[in-house]
Amino acid sequence: MSVPLLQVDSLEVTYAGRRRSAAHRALDGVSIELHRGETLGIVGESGSGKSTLGNSVLGLTPILGGRITFDGQDITRSRGRARRVLSRRMQAIFQDPYSSLNPHRTVGQSITETLEGTGVADRDERRRRAMTMLANVGLDESSYDRFPGQFSGGQRQRISIARAMLPEPELVICDEVVSALDLSVQAQVMNLLADLQRERSLSYLFITHDLSVVKHLCQRVIVLRGGRIVEQGTTMQVLEDPQTAYTKRLVLAAPVLDPKRQRERRIERIGAVTTNFPTQRGA
Incomplete structure (x- = not known):
C-alpha cells in the first residue's frame, strides 16, 4: 500500500481547565491514516474531539503528545513560514458559511x-x-x-x-461543512465536493456528527467518543453493522425521508444501550 498522505500517530491534546476545574483531555492516543484521493470520515457527537483533530492537523491547536506527518514530513509543531508553505497544500472548509x-x-x-x-x-x-x-x-x-x-x-x-x-491543495479538511444547510442544499454541496475530488484527486478529512452524510462521500469512517476511537472500518461496515452501542445510536440518529421509519429509529435509539461496548473495532 502507498505511503499515507496524512498520518496521525497517538495524538494527545489537553485543554486547560477553567478556574478550579480539571484539565480536559480532548484527544487521547488517536491514530489515523488518510491516503491520496481518499475521503476519511471522522464522526462523533459534540465534544468527541473530532474538530480538535482537524484543528491539530491545521496547526491551530497545541499538541501535548504524538506525531502528525504530511506527505512523509513531520509537521507536528510546524510554525511560521513552514506552516504558511504547508497551507498551500492543505486547506479547510468550516461549518458556518x-x-x-x-x-x-x-x-x-x-x-x-x-x-x-x-x-x-x-x-x-x-x-x-x-x-x-x-x-x-x-x-x-x-x-x-x-x-x-x-x-x-x-x-x-x-x-x-x-x-x-x-x-x-492536496488535502482539504471539511469540518461540518453541510450541517448548517438544509437537506436539498446539503446534497448539492456534497455532489460539488465529490466532483471536485474526482477532478483534482483530492483527499478529504470529513468531520461530521451525521453518519447519513458520510455514506455519500467517505470510503472509511472513524468514530470518536470522549477523545478516543471507539470504532473504525469501511463506511459500509460501520453503517450496516455497527459494533458498539454508541455507533449504533449515531446511525439511528441519522434522518431518513420515510416518517414511519424515522419513528421506528427514534424508538430504537431510545432503547439503545450506551455502556459496556468494545474499546475499538479494527479497520
Missing part, C-alpha cells in the same frame, strides 16, 4: 487571499483564476465583486469551497 467570510470584503478579496505566497503576484491573473474557480463551484462572474451578505447560505458555502480550492 456566514462567519467564515469577512462581510466587509468582496468575494474576490476573500478568496484570492489564499493565493498569498503561491507565486501568483499578478493581479489580473489572480482575478482570472478566482473567477474560473467561482464558475467551477456554480457561481457566475458577477460574484467576484459582490459581498458575502448578498448570497444565501448555500452560495456562501460554495464561496468557501472556492477559496479552499484556489491554491490547488
Whole structure:
C-alpha cells in the first residue's frame, strides 16, 4: 500500500481547565491514516474531539503528545513560514458559511487571499483564476465583486469551497461543512465536493456528527467518543453493522425521508444501550 498522505500517530491534546476545574483531555492516543484521493470520515457527537483533530492537523491547536506527518514530513509543531508553505497544500472548509467570510470584503478579496505566497503576484491573473474557480463551484462572474451578505447560505458555502480550492491543495479538511444547510442544499454541496475530488484527486478529512452524510462521500469512517476511537472500518461496515452501542445510536440518529421509519429509529435509539461496548473495532 502507498505511503499515507496524512498520518496521525497517538495524538494527545489537553485543554486547560477553567478556574478550579480539571484539565480536559480532548484527544487521547488517536491514530489515523488518510491516503491520496481518499475521503476519511471522522464522526462523533459534540465534544468527541473530532474538530480538535482537524484543528491539530491545521496547526491551530497545541499538541501535548504524538506525531502528525504530511506527505512523509513531520509537521507536528510546524510554525511560521513552514506552516504558511504547508497551507498551500492543505486547506479547510468550516461549518458556518456566514462567519467564515469577512462581510466587509468582496468575494474576490476573500478568496484570492489564499493565493498569498503561491507565486501568483499578478493581479489580473489572480482575478482570472478566482473567477474560473467561482464558475467551477456554480457561481457566475458577477460574484467576484459582490459581498458575502448578498448570497444565501448555500452560495456562501460554495464561496468557501472556492477559496479552499484556489491554491490547488492536496488535502482539504471539511469540518461540518453541510450541517448548517438544509437537506436539498446539503446534497448539492456534497455532489460539488465529490466532483471536485474526482477532478483534482483530492483527499478529504470529513468531520461530521451525521453518519447519513458520510455514506455519500467517505470510503472509511472513524468514530470518536470522549477523545478516543471507539470504532473504525469501511463506511459500509460501520453503517450496516455497527459494533458498539454508541455507533449504533449515531446511525439511528441519522434522518431518513420515510416518517414511519424515522419513528421506528427514534424508538430504537431510545432503547439503545450506551455502556459496556468494545474499546475499538479494527479497520
